[in-house]
Amino acid sequence: MKFSTLKRHFKEGARNTWRNGWMTIASVGAVTTTLILVGVFLVLMLNLNHIASELEEDVQIKALVELTAEQSDLDQIEENINDISGIESINFVTKEEELDNLVDSMGEQGQAWGLYEQENPLNDAFIVKASDPLETERIAAEIEEFDFIYRVNYGQEYVDTLFKFNEYARNIGLVLIGALVFTAIFLISNTIKITILARKKEIGIMKLVGATNNFIRWPFFVEGMLLGVLGSLLPIAVIIVGYYFLTQNVTILQQFDFVKILDFYPFALQISLIIVGIGASIGVWGSLMSVRKFLKV
Amino acid sequence: MIEMQEVYMTYPNGVVALNGLNVTIEQGEFVYIVGQSGAGKSTFTKLLFREEIPTRGSVEVNNKDITSLKWKEVPFFRRNIGVVYQDFRLLPRLTVYENIAFALEVIEESPKSIRKRVMNVLEQVGLKNKARFIPDELSGGEQQRVAIARAMVNHPSILIADEPTGNLDPETSWEIMRILEEINASGTTILMATHSREIVNAIKKRVIAMEDGMIVRDEHRGEYGYEV
Numbered sequence: 330m331k332f333s334t335l336k337r338h339f340k341e342g343a344r345n346t347w348r349n350g351w352m353t354i355a356s357v358g359a360v361t362t363t364l365i366l367v368g369v370f371l372v373l374m375l376n377l378n379h380i381a382s383e384l385e386e387d388v389q390i391k392a393l394v395e396l397t398a399e400q401s402d403l404d405q406i407e408e409n410i411n412d413i414s415g416i417e418s419i420n421f422v423t424k425e426e427e428l429d430n431l432v433d434s435m436g437e438q439g440q441a442w443g444l445y446e447q448e449n450p451l452n453d454a455f456i457v458k459a460s461d462p463l464e465t466e467r468i469a470a471e472i473e474e475f476d477f478i479y480r481v482n483y484g485q486e487y488v489d490t491l492f493k494f495n496e497y498a499r500n501i502g503l504v505l506i507g508a509l510v511f512t513a514i515f516l517i518s519n520t521i522k523i524t525i526l527a528r529k530k531e532i533g534i535m536k537l538v539g540a541t542n543n544f545i546r547w548p549f550f551v552e553g554m555l556l557g558v559l560g561s562l563l564p565i566a567v568i569i570v571g572y573y574f575l576t577q578n579v580t581i582l583q584q585f586d587f588v589k590i591l592d593f594y595p596f597a598l599q600i601s602l603i604i605v606g607i608g609a610s611i612g613v614w615g616s617l618m619s620v621r622k623f624l625k626v
Numbered sequence: 627m628i629e630m631q632e633v634y635m636t637y638p639n640g641v642v643a644l645n646g647l648n649v650t651i652e653q654g655e656f657v658y659i660v661g662q663s664g665a666g667k668s669t670f671t672k673l674l675f676r677e678e679i680p681t682r683g684s685v686e687v688n689n690k691d692i693t694s695l696k697w698k699e700v701p702f703f704r705r706n707i708g709v710v711y712q713d714f715r716l717l718p719r720l721t722v723y724e725n726i727a728f729a730l731e732v733i734e735e736s737p738k739s740i741r742k743r744v745m746n747v748l749e750q751v752g753l754k755n756k757a758r759f760i761p762d763e764l765s766g767g768e769q770q771r772v773a774i775a776r777a778m779v780n781h782p783s784i785l786i787a788d789e790p791t792g793n794l795d796p797e798t799s800w801e802i803m804r805i806l807e808e809i810n811a812s813g814t815t816i817l818m819a820t821h822s823r824e825i826v827n828a829i830k831k832r833v834i835a836m837e838d839g840m841i842v843r844d845e846h847r848g849e850y851g852y853e854v
Contacts, residue, residue, distance in 0.1 A: 334734050348719065534715050538729040538776065539705035541698075 335547075342551025349524045353556065356520040356615075360560025360608055363513035367506055368568045368604050374502035375600070376590045381495040383589060385462035390469045390483040393452040398477040403453070409475050410457060413468055417460040424451040452479055463492065510611060517556065517615030521549075525619055532623050542624045549620045550613055557612025558605060565601045572597055627653050628674060628784070628815070633683035635669055635839070643669035644680065645839035651817070653783065656810045658826050659819040660850055661836035667819040670836070671786050674817070675707055676700050688783060705733055708777025708785040708814075712792035714769045716761040716776075722748070723757040726776045733780065747775045751805055767798030774805055778814075785809060787818040791825065803829060826850040 346353050392410075394403065403421070410419055422430075428449055457472065459465045465483055473481040525532075535545050576593045628651040635644035643666050651657055659667050672678040673685050676692050684691050688706070695703055716725050723744055730740045748754045751771040761769050770790060777785055787806065791799035803825055810816045820826060826833060826849065833848030834841055843851065 331734050331736075333737050334731070337731055530715075531717055531719075534717055535728070535732070536701070537704070537709055537715065538732055539701045539703075539780075540732045541701045544701075544732055 334544075338547035339551050341548040343555060345524075345548060346552050346555045352520055352524045353559075356517050356556045356612075357560045359513055359516035359520065360557055360611060361563050363509050363516075363611070364561050364564035364604050364608055365567055367509050367607060368564045368600065370502055370506055370509075371600060371603065372568060372572060374498065374506075375596070377495070377498050377502075379591050380589065381491060381498075384491055385495075388459075388462050388465050388483060390455075390457040390459070390465060390472065390481060392455040392457060392472045392475075392481050393479045394454060395477045395479040396452060398453070402477045406455065406475055406477060410455060410472060413471050415460050415464045415468060417458040418456075419458075420456040422454050422456060424449050424453050427451045427454060510607065513611045514615045514618070517553070517612060518619040521553070521556075521616045522619040525549075525623055529623055532620075545624060546617065546620060549616045553612035553614070553616025554609050555612070556616070557608035557610065560612070561605045561608030564608075565604050568600055568604065569597050572600075627651065627686075627688060628817075629684075629686040630673070631684050631686075633673065633680045633685060635666075635673070635678065635680045643839055644673075647683070647839070647841060649834065649841060649844070651815060653815055654810070654813050656807070656816045656831040657818070658831055658833045658848075659817060659836060660821070660826060660833060665836040666839040667836055668788060669839075671709075671788050671817060671819055674784070674786060675709055676703060701732075705780055706782050706784070708774075708780065708782040710770070710773050710777050710785065710787040710790045712789040714761070714766075714773045714793075716769060716772055718761055721758050721760055722753060722764070722772050725761070725772060726779050729776050729779050743779055747779045750778070750808075751775045765798070766794050767801055770794060770798075770802055771805065774802070774809075778809060782814065784815045784817065787816065789819055789821060791820065791822055796824070799825065823850040 392406075394406065398406075407419060407421065410416065428445060428451055431451070455472075457468065459468050466489070469481045469483050472478060532545055573593055576590065628649070630647050630649045633644050633647040634642075636642050645666075647666075647670070659670060661667050669678060673680055674687060674692075676695060679693055683693075685693050687703075690703075692703060717728065720728065726744045726747060727740050730743060735743070745754065745757075748757055751774060753768060753771055753775070756764060756768060761772065764772065770793075774785075774790075785806070790806070791802055794802065799822065806816055806818070807829070830847040832846045833843070833850070835843035835848075835851060
């Protein structure tokens with residue numbers, strides 16, 4: 330295609346968008362509504378994903394060693410754990426270090442625990458990390474079988490629930506976004522269909538002078554893209570402003586240091602690009618879908 | 627050159643429009659197609675423009691059987707044929723200039739060449755001063771001249787005119803006929819379906835008369851020949 334022809338198509342598409350007035354506003358409105366919902370869902374889902382994977386990273390197995398274990402037993406255990414597949418790291422922590430950690434984590438109240446330094450009730454422990462967090466349960470079960478292992482702890486219920494919740498949230502989010510996008514495509518293709526009905530005669534005349542289907546389609550492609558991009562402006566503004574306030578003001582969330590939402594930049598930029606992309610695709614798809622049946626003349 | 631052999635056309639609803647048509651039209655001829663409504667005139671012209679495909683028989687245009695054209699080839703075939711209708715069929719939202727330019731944009735002419743050719747053809751039909759008007763601001767005769775200009779701007783070898791004077795008053799009709807004759811004089815074949823006895827009898831050309839989907843009379847310098 331020549332450049333002058335491409336220019337013509339863009340001019341024509343923009344002009345049709347302008348000329349269709351209320352229909353354009355209706356289509357843009359449909360895209361806007363959808364994209365605000367899709368955008369909010371995306372923000373929730375991506376953050377949930379982010380939090381979940383951060384938490385997954387933190388999942389570790391604590392294998393407590395029996396008090397009676399000798400140094401040689403400890404070496405044996407470490408060797409055995411090393412033989413398990415899918416291990417990322419092993420750290421040995423003495424009971425003294427464990428007590429220090431505990432005291433530190435309690436802050437000022439922790440001083441009271443200092444008394445236990447004389448009679449340490451804690452166990453030595455191996456801290457094991459799986460390279461794939463989802464393997465944690467299997468590895469924990471294997472370690473539990475070894476001699477001199479008193480107890481294995483990885484926050485079973487907590488981890489299992491987290492993994493399940495994460496998976497559900499992901500699936501439900503995807504289904505909802507899919508449904509929303511589908512509805513938007515349907516709405517747009519219907520609004521554009523109404524404007525095309527009025528232009529049916531024009532399409533017939535274009536074919537009369539020997540216009541190819543692609544030649545006729547191009548301006549509609551441009552128009553759909555414009556509708557989508559116009560429809561994504563408000564949602565992007567809403568998401569950016571909303572997310573900015575969220576990152577600035579969510580002090581409640583920040584009290585729990587395990588809940589870290591994604592940083593404003595580059596997340597805001599990424600989500601904006603995704604929204605424009607979805608908007609343009611919805612517009613183009615909807616518009617090409619409705620022009621299809623008028624081309625068979 | 628146009629050549630039809632044993633052409634039959636039955637529409638899906640059972641209406642028989644053409645019933646064994648045989649006709650040859652040489653390049654540069656001016657042919658009237660006359661006959662009552664429903665005699666098959668419109669179907670005849672639609673076949674030549676590949677708006678319809680015959681049920682049986684062959685339609686050759688410029689030595690190519692167009693009944694076997696693929697969908698993708700149809701637009702390119704049509705660029706070699708100009709069409710003019712009774713109801714003008716102009717794009718209502720475009721100006722006179724843009725309506726004609728559209729036919730050239732379709733074949734990806736350069737903007738410079740488009741400007742030149744559109745102004746030339748507007749001069750030919752005497753509408754140079756109306757280039758910026760939209761169709762609704764023109765009289766019927768002027769709109770038909772725009773339609774003819776659009777059909778001619780590609781220099782097609784054949785011009786099909788389906789009752790081009792049907793909506794015009796007699797005086798304007800003569801004006802349109804004068805333009806068609808000029809176009810014909812430059813070598814373009816013209817096929818004109820018409821109900822106008824005055825025109826056919828005054829400007830003597832080959833006359834093909836149709837009845838019930840068949841050619842009942844075909845004579846050079848013929849008469850309209852129907853009593854109304």
